[in-house]
Amino acid sequence: xxxxxxxxxxxxxxxxxxxxxxxxxxxxxxxxxxxxxxxxxxxxxxxxxxxxxxxxxxxxxxxxxxxxxxxxxxxxxxxxxxxxxxxxxxxxxxxxxxxxxxxxxxxxxxxxxxxxxxxxxxxxxxxxxxxxxxxxxxxxxxxxxxxxxxxxxxxxxxxxxxxxxxxxxxxxxxxxxxxxxxxxxxxxxxxxxxxxxxxxxxxxxxxxxxxxxxxxxxxxxxxxxxxxxxxxxxxxxxxxxxxxxxxxxxxxx
Numbered sequence: 584x585x586x587x588x589x590x591x592x593x594x595x596x597x598x599x600x601x602x603x604x605x606x607x608x609x610x611x612x613x614x615x616x617x618x619x620x621x622x623x624x625x626x627x628x629x630x631x632x633x634x635x636x637x638x639x640x641x642x643x644x645x646x647x648x649x650x651x652x653x654x655x656x657x658x659x660x661x662x663x664x665x666x667x668x669x670x671x672x673x674x675x676x677x678x679x680x681x682x683x684x685x686x687x688x689x690x691x692x693x694x695x696x697x698x699x700x701x702x703x704x705x706x707x708x709x710x711x712x713x714x715x716x717x718x719x720x721x722x723x724x725x726x727x728x729x730x731x732x733x734x735x736x737x738x739x740x741x742x743x744x745x746x747x748x749x750x751x752x753x754x755x756x757x758x759x760x761x762x763x764x765x766x767x768x769x770x771x772x773x774x775x776x777x778x779x780x781x782x783x784x785x786x787x788x789x790x791x792x793x794x795x796x797x798x799x800x801x802x803x804x805x806x807x808x809x810x811x812x813x814x815x816x817x818x819x820x821x822x823x824x825x826x827x828x829x830x831x832x833x834x835x836x
Contacts, residue, residue: 641661641662641678641710642661642662643659643660643661643678643682644657644658644659644660644661645658645660645686646658647697648700660682660685660686661682670712671710671711671712671715671716672712672716674710674713675713675716675717678713679702679713679714679717680717683699683717686699687699698746699746699748700748700749701748701749701750701751702714702717702718702744702748702749702750702751703750703751703752703754704750704751704752710752711752711753714750714752715750715752717744717750718743718744718748718750719740719742719743719744719750720745721742721743722742722743723742723743723747724747727743727747728747755809758809758812758813758816759807759809761812761816762812762815762816763806765778765780765783765801765815765816765819766780766801766802767780770782776835780801782832783819784801786819786822787800787818787819787822790822790823792818799811800814800815800818801815
């Protein structure tokens with residue numbers, strides 16, 4: 584690799600090219616790997632622009648709210664080389680509007696008419712801004728059919744887009760934040776009680792979780808793993824009541 588061969592300037596050029604294209608840590612590492620294999624050499628702005636289009640893409644997929652495994656699987660419908668350089672407003676015009684229009688055009692399949700209910704994003708900054716513009720246009724009308732289902736949710740943002748379409752742009756970050764609280768050495772306070780990692784481990788063991796699972800929950804290799812974070816939170820909220828003969832600390836936790 585360039586680092587091993589002493590070609591530090593080459594590494595600097597590769598990283599500079601990736602940085603200009605908005606690459607994250609993984610993207611920069613991939614650039615270095617490709618450079619080491621002779622697959623990429625930063626030569627000019629046009630080449631770097633082409634590389635950015637190849638590395639950074641916006642994707643869109645559809646999923647159905649159904650219990651049928653054959654139907655609820657997410658199906659990709661868009662790969663857009665937006666390179667993450669456009670503004671939120673540009674993302675709305677160039678990506679969201681065409682996608683929503685295409686979905687509506689194909690909403691009737693056989694005897695079934697599908698309705699798009701919610702749009703979700705991975706939370707990347709520009710896409711989040713685009714979602715606010717497109718799917719949080721106005722407060723949900725009290726006459727809406729879904730208002731009775733949602734108005735009682737204390738932390739629900741009741742701003743919607745056209746056809747009362749809701750946006751899910753922060754849920755993954757909220758899940759990660761909650762999970763990260765459980766992993767802090769100092770623990771977290773819940774109703775005056777300090778809940779630590781060790782206490783959580785004791786309760787999970789009591790509920791027959793194997794040590795390997797507990798370790799993966801509380802010391803994950805990938806802190807961006809949303810499914811693992813959700814699995815930990817689910818395991819905690821599904822814990823049974825403590826037995827009557829438990830210690831005071833265990834019982835209170």
